[in-house]
Amino acid sequence: MSTLDPAGPAAHTIAQVWNVMAWGALAILIFMLILATLACCRRPAAQERPPLRLFLIGGGLVVPGVVLIALLVFGLRAGDARSPIPGGEDVYRVQVRAHQWWWEVAHPDAPGGPRYAINQIHVPAGVPVHISVTAADVIHGFWIPRLSGKIDAIPGRTNTIKVQADEPGVYDGVCAEFCGLHHTSMGMQLIAHSPTELPDALRGLSDTQVRP
Known part of the structure; x- marks a missing residue:
C-alpha cells in the first residue's frame, strides 16, 4: 500500500x-x-x-x-x-457508501444490471474509473494508496474521485479518517481485471444489496 x-x-x-x-x-x-x-x-x-x-x-x-x-x-x-473527467462518458462508474466499519459497493455499469459487493471493487484495468463516495454515518476517508489520493466520504454528500489501475491486479485500500472503535479494520480491495475477465467477475456478485 x-x-x-x-x-x-x-x-x-x-x-x-x-x-x-x-x-x-x-x-x-x-x-x-x-x-x-x-x-x-x-x-x-x-x-x-x-x-x-x-x-x-x-x-x-x-x-x-x-x-x-x-x-x-x-x-x-x-x-x-485525480479529478473526474468532465462529462464522464468514457469512464467506468462505481458507487461506494461507507459504514462503520465496512464499505458498501455498487457497480451500476455491470452487464445485466447493477451488482453489489462488500469491501471489494471490481474495475477494468487501463480504463479511467469514477468512484462516487458517500457515507451512512460519520465521515470516513476513501484511499487506495497505489492508485490515487484520498477523498472524504461525508454523510449527505457525494464526492467523486478518478482512479485508474494500469495493470490487472489487487490493490488494497483503507479508511484514512478515524471513524470509531474498529477504524483500523475497515479495509477494502480494488481488483482490476482485463476487459475479457471483468464481466465474469461482475456476474459472480450479488444482484441485490448486501450487508455484512
Whole structure:
C-alpha cells in the first residue's frame, strides 16, 4: 500500500510531488550545511559587515517564493490527475457508501444490471474509473494508496474521485479518517481485471444489496 509504488496515473503524479519535495528538501539541507561549515571556518575582518540585504531578500523572499511556487505547480497537477473527467462518458462508474466499519459497493455499469459487493471493487484495468463516495454515518476517508489520493466520504454528500489501475491486479485500500472503535479494520480491495475477465467477475456478485 505504498504511495511510492504507484500503479496508476494519479498515483504516479502524487509520487512525483513527493520526490520533488524529498530531493528539494535534501538539496536545501546540503546547502545550509555548506553555509554553516563556511561560517564556522571563516574569520571575517573586524570591519567587515555581512550582506544583510542579500540574506533578507534572497533567503527570506526569493528562495522560499521559488520553492513554494514550484510546489504549487506540482500540487495542482496532482489534484487535476485525480479529478473526474468532465462529462464522464468514457469512464467506468462505481458507487461506494461507507459504514462503520465496512464499505458498501455498487457497480451500476455491470452487464445485466447493477451488482453489489462488500469491501471489494471490481474495475477494468487501463480504463479511467469514477468512484462516487458517500457515507451512512460519520465521515470516513476513501484511499487506495497505489492508485490515487484520498477523498472524504461525508454523510449527505457525494464526492467523486478518478482512479485508474494500469495493470490487472489487487490493490488494497483503507479508511484514512478515524471513524470509531474498529477504524483500523475497515479495509477494502480494488481488483482490476482485463476487459475479457471483468464481466465474469461482475456476474459472480450479488444482484441485490448486501450487508455484512
